[in-house]
Amino acid sequence: MYHTHSTRKENHLKASEIAALLGLPFEGPDREIGAAAPLDSAGPGEISFASGRHALDAAASRAGCLILPPGAPAPSAAIRAADPRAAFARAVAVLHPRPIAPPGVHPTAWVAPGAVLGEASSVGPHCSIAAGVRIGRGCVLHSNVTLYDGVTLGDRVVLHAGCVLGADGFGYAFSGGRYEKFPQIGGVEIGDDVEIGANSCVDRAALGLTSIGEGTKIDNLVHIGHNCSIGRHVVIAAQTGLSGGVVIGDHAIVGGQVGIGDKARIESGVVLGSRSGVLTSKIVRKGDQPLWGVPAQPLSRHLAQLAALARLPRLIEEFAALKRRVEELSS
Amino acid sequence: MYHTHSTRKENHLKASEIAALLGLPFEGPDREIGAAAPLDSAGPGEISFASGRHALDAAASRAGCLILPPGAPAPSAAIRAADPRAAFARAVAVLHPRPIAPPGVHPTAWVAPGAVLGEASSVGPHCSIAAGVRIGRGCVLHSNVTLYDGVTLGDRVVLHAGCVLGADGFGYAFSGGRYEKFPQIGGVEIGDDVEIGANSCVDRAALGLTSIGEGTKIDNLVHIGHNCSIGRHVVIAAQTGLSGGVVIGDHAIVGGQVGIGDKARIESGVVLGSRSGVLTSKIVRKGDQPLWGVPAQPLSRHLAQLAALARLPRLIEEFAALKRRVEELSS
Amino acid sequence: MYHTHSTRKENHLKASEIAALLGLPFEGPDREIGAAAPLDSAGPGEISFASGRHALDAAASRAGCLILPPGAPAPSAAIRAADPRAAFARAVAVLHPRPIAPPGVHPTAWVAPGAVLGEASSVGPHCSIAAGVRIGRGCVLHSNVTLYDGVTLGDRVVLHAGCVLGADGFGYAFSGGRYEKFPQIGGVEIGDDVEIGANSCVDRAALGLTSIGEGTKIDNLVHIGHNCSIGRHVVIAAQTGLSGGVVIGDHAIVGGQVGIGDKARIESGVVLGSRSGVLTSKIVRKGDQPLWGVPAQPLSRHLAQLAALARLPRLIEEFAALKRRVEELSS
Numbered sequence: 005m006y007h008t009h010s011t012r013k014e015n016h017l018k019a020s021e022i023a024a025l026l027g028l029p030f031e032g033p034d035r036e037i038g039a040a041a042p043l044d045s046a047g048p049g050e051i052s053f054a055s056g057r058h059a060l061d062a063a064a065s066r067a068g069c070l071i072l073p074p075g076a077p078a079p080s081a082a083i084r085a086a087d088p089r090a091a092f093a094r095a096v097a098v099l100h101p102r103p104i105a106p107p108g109v110h111p112t113a114w115v116a117p118g119a120v121l122g123e124a125s126s127v128g129p130h131c132s133i134a135a136g137v138r139i140g141r142g143c144v145l146h147s148n149v150t151l152y153d154g155v156t157l158g159d160r161v162v163l164h165a166g167c168v169l170g171a172d173g174f175g176y177a178f179s180g181g182r183y184e185k186f187p188q189i190g191g192v193e194i195g196d197d198v199e200i201g202a203n204s205c206v207d208r209a210a211l212g213l214t215s216i217g218e219g220t221k222i223d224n225l226v227h228i229g230h231n232c233s234i235g236r237h238v239v240i241a242a243q244t245g246l247s248g249g250v251v252i253g254d255h256a257i258v259g260g261q262v263g264i265g266d267k268a269r270i271e272s273g274v275v276l277g278s279r280s281g282v283l284t285s286k287i288v289r290k291g292d293q294p295l296w297g298v299p300a301q302p303l304s305r306h307l308a309q310l311a312a313l314a315r316l317p318r319l320i321e322e323f324a325a326l327k328r329r330v331e332e333l334s335s
Numbered sequence: 336m337y338h339t340h341s342t343r344k345e346n347h348l349k350a351s352e353i354a355a356l357l358g359l360p361f362e363g364p365d366r367e368i369g370a371a372a373p374l375d376s377a378g379p380g381e382i383s384f385a386s387g388r389h390a391l392d393a394a395a396s397r398a399g400c401l402i403l404p405p406g407a408p409a410p411s412a413a414i415r416a417a418d419p420r421a422a423f424a425r426a427v428a429v430l431h432p433r434p435i436a437p438p439g440v441h442p443t444a445w446v447a448p449g450a451v452l453g454e455a456s457s458v459g460p461h462c463s464i465a466a467g468v469r470i471g472r473g474c475v476l477h478s479n480v481t482l483y484d485g486v487t488l489g490d491r492v493v494l495h496a497g498c499v500l501g502a503d504g505f506g507y508a509f510s511g512g513r514y515e516k517f518p519q520i521g522g523v524e525i526g527d528d529v530e531i532g533a534n535s536c537v538d539r540a541a542l543g544l545t546s547i548g549e550g551t552k553i554d555n556l557v558h559i560g561h562n563c564s565i566g567r568h569v570v571i572a573a574q575t576g577l578s579g580g581v582v583i584g585d586h587a588i589v590g591g592q593v594g595i596g597d598k599a600r601i602e603s604g605v606v607l608g609s610r611s612g613v614l615t616s617k618i619v620r621k622g623d624q625p626l627w628g629v630p631a632q633p634l635s636r637h638l639a640q641l642a643a644l645a646r647l648p649r650l651i652e653e654f655a656a657l658k659r660r661v662e663e664l665s666s
Numbered sequence: 667m668y669h670t671h672s673t674r675k676e677n678h679l680k681a682s683e684i685a686a687l688l689g690l691p692f693e694g695p696d697r698e699i700g701a702a703a704p705l706d707s708a709g710p711g712e713i714s715f716a717s718g719r720h721a722l723d724a725a726a727s728r729a730g731c732l733i734l735p736p737g738a739p740a741p742s743a744a745i746r747a748a749d750p751r752a753a754f755a756r757a758v759a760v761l762h763p764r765p766i767a768p769p770g771v772h773p774t775a776w777v778a779p780g781a782v783l784g785e786a787s788s789v790g791p792h793c794s795i796a797a798g799v800r801i802g803r804g805c806v807l808h809s810n811v812t813l814y815d816g817v818t819l820g821d822r823v824v825l826h827a828g829c830v831l832g833a834d835g836f837g838y839a840f841s842g843g844r845y846e847k848f849p850q851i852g853g854v855e856i857g858d859d860v861e862i863g864a865n866s867c868v869d870r871a872a873l874g875l876t877s878i879g880e881g882t883k884i885d886n887l888v889h890i891g892h893n894c895s896i897g898r899h900v901v902i903a904a905q906t907g908l909s910g911g912v913v914i915g916d917h918a919i920v921g922g923q924v925g926i927g928d929k930a931r932i933e934s935g936v937v938l939g940s941r942s943g944v945l946t947s948k949i950v951r952k953g954d955q956p957l958w959g960v961p962a963q964p965l966s967r968h969l970a971q972l973a974a975l976a977r978l979p980r981l982i983e984e985f986a987a988l989k990r991r992v993e994e995l996s997s
Contacts, residue, residue, distance in 0.1 A: 040520070042542050089517075090508050096518040096542075103466070103484050112445045112461075114774045114791040114809075129445040129463040130479070130774075132791040132809035132827070135765070146502070147445075147463035147481040148792070150809040150827035150864075153765050165463070165481035165499040166534065168827040168864035171808070174885040174903065177752050182881045182899050185861070186751075187758040189702070199516070202481075202499035202536040203556075203828065205864040205886040205904075211704050211758075219513045223505040224536040224558050225576075225865075227886050227904040227922075237513050241505065242536075242558040243576045243594075245887075245905045245922055247940075260558075260576055261594045263905075263923045263941050278578075279594050279612055279629065281941055298941065299972070310630070312978040316643040319982060320650060326989055327657055333664060333995055371851070373873050420848075421839050427849040427873075434797070434815050443776045443792075460776040460794040461810070477833070478776075478794035478812040496794070496812035496830040497865065530847070533812075533830035533867040534887075550844045554836040555867040555889050556907075568844050572836065573889040574907045574925075591889075591907055592925045609909075610925050610943055610960065641961070647974040651981060658988055664995060 015099055019069035022051065022095050023083045028071075031082045035068040040096040043067070051099070053085075053092035071095065105144040119151075122159065134170075140196070154191035154208060158218065161194050166203040169194070173207040173214075173230020173248060186210060188230065195219070195236065201226065210248075217254065235272065247284070257294075276300055346430055350400035353382065353426050354414045359402075362413045366399040371427040374398070382430070384416075384423035402426065436475040450482075453490065465501075471527070485522035485539060489549065492525050497534040500525070504538040504545075504561020504579060517541060519561065526550070532557065532573065541579075548585065566603065578615070588625075607631055677761055681731035684713065684757050685745045690733075693744045697730040702758040705729070713761070715747075715754035733757065767806040781813075784821065796832075802858070816853035816870060820880065823856050828865040831856070835869040835876075835892020835910060848872060850892065857881070857898065863888065872910075879916065897934065909946070919956075938962055 016038045023030035038049045046052035046067035053071035054062035062070050062079065069081040071088040085091035105126035109115055113131040122141035127133060129147045137151045140159035145151075149163045152170030163169070175186035190209025195217045200206070201224035206214060209231040216228070217236035227245040228234070234252045241260035246252075250264045253272030258264075262276050265284035270276065273290040281298035282288055288300060297306040347369045354361035369380045377383035377398035384402035385393035393401050393410065400412040402419040416422035436457035440446050444462040453472035458464060460478045468482045471490035476482075480494045483501030494500070506517035521540025526548045531537070532555035537545060540562040547559070548567035558576040559565070565583045572591035577583075581595045584603030589595075593607050596615035601607065604621040612629035613619055619631060628637040678700045685692035700711045708714035708729035715733035716724035724732050724741065731743040733750040747753035767788035771777055775793040784803035789795060791809045799813045802821035807813075811825045814832030825831070837848035852871025857879045862868070863886035868876060871893040878890070879898035889907040890896070896914045903922035908914075912926050915934030920926075924938050927946035932938065935952040943960035944950055950962060959968040 040518075040542060045543070087508075087510070090510055090515070093508055093515065093517045096520060100518065100520040102518070102520060110445070112443070112463075112774070114772070130461045130792045130810070132774075146483070148461070148479050148497075148810050148828070152808070152827070164502040165483070166479070166497055166536075166810075166828055166865065168886075171826040171864040171886065172861075174863065174883070176883055176901070177749075177755055179749070179752055182859070183883050183901065184752070184755065186755045187702075187762065187764070189758060189762040189764060197513070199503075201505065202502040202538075203497065203534050203865050203887075205828075207864075207886070211702060212707070221505070221507055221514050224499075224502065224538070225534075225556060225887060229904065239507070239514065241578070242560065243574065243905065247903070247922060260578060261592075261923075265940060278596060308979040309975055312982055313640055313644065313975065315982060316647065316978065317639040319985060320643055320646060322989075323650060323654065323657075323985065326985075326992060327653075329992055329996070330657060330660055330664070333992070334660070371873060376874070418839075418841070421841055421846070424839055424846065424848050427851060431849065431851040433849070433851060441776070443774070443794075461792045477814070479792070479810050479828075495833040496814070497810070497828055497867075528844070530834075532836065533833040533869075534828065534865050552836070552838055552845050555830075555833065555869070556865075556887060570838070570845065572909070573891065574905065591909060592923075609927060644971055644975065647978065648970040651974055651977060654981060654985065654988075658984075661988060661991055661995070665991070 015101070017099065019051065019081045019083070022069070022098060025098055026083065026085070026091055026094055028091060029084045031078060031084070033081055035081055037069055037099065040092065040099050041067070043070075051092075051095055053088040053095075055088040059088075105146075128165075146202075152192075152208065155194070156191065157194045158196035158198065160197050162199040164200065164202040164204075164224070167200050167205070169200075169206045170208045171205060173210050175210050175230060175248070190214065190231065198222070201242065204228075206232075223260065229266075241278065263298075277303065277306075346432070348430065350382065350412045350414070353400070353429065356429055357414065357416070357422055357425055359422060360415045362409060362415070364412055366412055368400055368430065371423065371430050372398070374401075382423075382426055384419040384426075386419040436477075459496075477533075483523075483539060486525070487522065488525045489527035489529065491528050493530040495531065495533040495535075495555070498531050498536070499534075500531075500537045501539045502536060504541050506541050506561065506579070521545065521562065526567065529553070535559075537563075554591065560597075572609065594629075608634065608637075677763070679761065681713065681743045681745070684731070684760065687760055688745065688747070688753055688756055690753060691746045693740060693746070695743055697743055699731055699761065702754065702761050703729070705732075713754075713757055715750040717750040767808075790827075808864075814854075814870060817856070818853065819856045820858035820860065822859050824861040826862065826864040826866075826886070829862050829867070830865075831862075831868045832870045833867060835872050837872050837892065837910070852876065852893065860884070863904065866890075868894075885922070891928075903940065925960075939965065939968075 020034045041050040043052045048068045051069045052067040059076035071083045107124045109127040110129045112129045113127045115133040116135040118135035119133045119137040125143040131149045134153040136153040138156045142160040144162045146165040150168045155170040172188040176183035190212045193215045197219045200222045204226040206228040207230040216234045219237040222240045223242035225243045229248040231249040235254035240258040244262040246264045247266040249267040251269045257275045259278030261279045264282045268282045269287045275294035277296035280300040293302040351365045372381040374383045379399045382400045383398040390407035402414045438455045440458040441460045443460045444458045446464040447466040449466035450464045450468040456474040462480045465484040467484040469487045473491040475493045477496040481499045486501040501523045503519040507514035521543045524546045528550045531553045535557040537559040538561040547565045550568040553571045554573035556574045560579040562580040566585035571589040575593040577595045578597040580598040582600045588606045590609030592610045595613045599613045600618045606625035608627035611631040624633040682696045703712040705714045710730045713731045714729040721738035733745045769786045771789040772791045774791045775789045777795040778797040780797035781795045781799040787805040793811045796815040798815040800818045804822040806824045808827040812830045817832040832854045834850040838845035855877045859881045862884045866888040868890040869892040878896045881899040884902045885904035891910040893911040897916035902920040906924040908926045909928040911929040914932045919937045921940030923941045926944045930944045931949045937956035939958035942962040955964040
């Protein structure tokens, strides 16, 4: 029986119990905690956290319990953690268990004979899974996900609603005044622990594979063209688009609304700022700065250009004045 | 019984009857009108309108009836209106009633037990409505809409096909060489009379709510990140993306393909031109001009920079010449 | 009975048989070929191709058979073709027949009474086809496609998963502090042999038609606004957006992430580079160069501006120095 629980389910625990569950030191007074909340709105029955420059703001918080770095002043109960945000994430998971995607295939989904579904994986309402698809263990496919034939998912892959994996790459040959489709016969391979956002698209390869490495996280409305090869633990924010054959190395970070041209190569660890652009076949190497702008360049150079551009209209006037001055001097 | 009517249904009325229905003055000769059409293609059996600088073009129209501002010359029958476009919109609604979305749940939709559906609301084919969702009265959900748990819709909300509301926000903590999901346990709250375009995505909040205020209109393929707070009567055009925690005030107008960084604040009444960009945490105040460009700035300044940039290659040449001239003068 | 075959089906043929099927000259030695592969990875049982500047690389290939232009050195068996890529495309189709979309309506799809479906057309899982829709012959609608009422498809149209055709255009009148919908009563007309990518959206016209001409190919996540008129054999890459009333002439090529403003007119044969932008009502004429940038301009001018901009910070310093020099000369 397919069933999801309400998101509003909350567990109530003592602050000291939460500390114990996290394996972290607790400083009283103890309180009953029913929810997690942001620092500025958390009330007496709620837990929050503060770190870095926000740790000082914590003194004004009304939260019943705060997760704080050692030494930060605590207005009330405190749990001490070296990484308060990570500890808070675990506390949230304890207090607010999310609906569990039920294993198995939702009765409204369509799974073709010949598709293989791993243990404890969940295929949500109105998903369409073609023949030849292989889904690993513990995967979650939310509603309306489409997997064309030749798509393989690793274990614990999460695909949000409306994702399309394996649609034909955009390849045509122009011949006789019209476009003929270049056959798109490759597949798509998604590594373990990948998460892909709502309505994102990953096209199949023309030949070979479009691949996304283990642990990579992709946001909503992203386009991954045919034959792209994305490394492990990469992050790609919303509405970014990769043309065909783009290679992205491990641990790269790609902002939102970025555009990357055909066969460009983004090396491991590169950080591409939001809306930056990379031209076809360009190789982007990791430097000591993130890259911004179109074409993408080191942040300091990008900022220098923006500043210079803002000064340019005035420079043109000053230049005209200087030219007149030089003419006066000449005569 | 779920059923839609053809879009081509047309009512036939006399021009004078249309005027009477609109409560507006009519000038003959009277005619039978069967359809609404654009000014340049409308024929004798059709009604159109003209306003502003187009009012003079109306003299050449073959339309059987025109809605015109007082005083504009009429080639044939005329209905007089202070706002001809608004009057025309009402005439169109009379002549071309659109298919009514039938109240209730389409037999192919999936609505989880525990979801609440208001009176006279329509859930279209292949929609997926999770437990914990609350839908107000008179809402229309077109096909393939997904509402995750914890989404609340006001009254008369229209969601076009493929919309996804409530998918997880894009939040991770990097730890031990890999990304761990930061729990996304908040909800989504959509105000009355909101309309959201096809395949747009509104993510749930990490904590708290992602909210869209009453009367706001959002186009296709828009991304609204987690914890955004969008005011009332805001317009957002297609393919625009808002990162996490963006705040937009009432009556703001955001063009297409705009990008807004994390926690930026767009104040009430601001107009952001298409493709403009706003950096993380930036506050954009309402001025006397719309804002354009990346980063967004007042239109006149943006245009001055574009003009200066177009002149720049020539300026560089002229600068080199002036430098040589100064060197000659020095020697 | 609805059924798809695995993508991995392969036919085995002799290289000489492939040449014969393509009607092209063959040079031995003959071999059994089981698959097509890219030039750099093809092995002894595989066929590949090389053309243009890559023809010389072919000498190092391990492929069992290569399709090559006349005269290019062949390391092993060769098929000679004037256009090796086009010949390879046909060889791929022979070796790797793709799953055939089965004619008829998938049992999970919803087709309203009154929709008309042409011979040999295939409506995939979870599609939603409204009343008043007309689908030509030999069309393929992949999963989760939505066609609103008033959409007409020609013959052999391919719509990838999640496409939405006929949603309301984004038209409102601001009146009394709120937006009133401007009626969207027009339709959508798609010509023969059009292909539209996953999760793309084509809005209905307010009045009249949004139209896409014969043979046009559109990539994923593209937005086509209301009343656009797109010519024949046009190519539009991923994530591009067209506002309302845009006109694009035949054989134009539009890159990815391009934005085109309301009522702009792109004439036949124009090439708009990726991420370029065209302002509202602008007319873009075909020149001897592709157009790039925002606003779009001939490539050479765009590159000159980029180069000048990169030099600008240094120019500002040099200008200050020259100004000091002139002041010294003056005194």
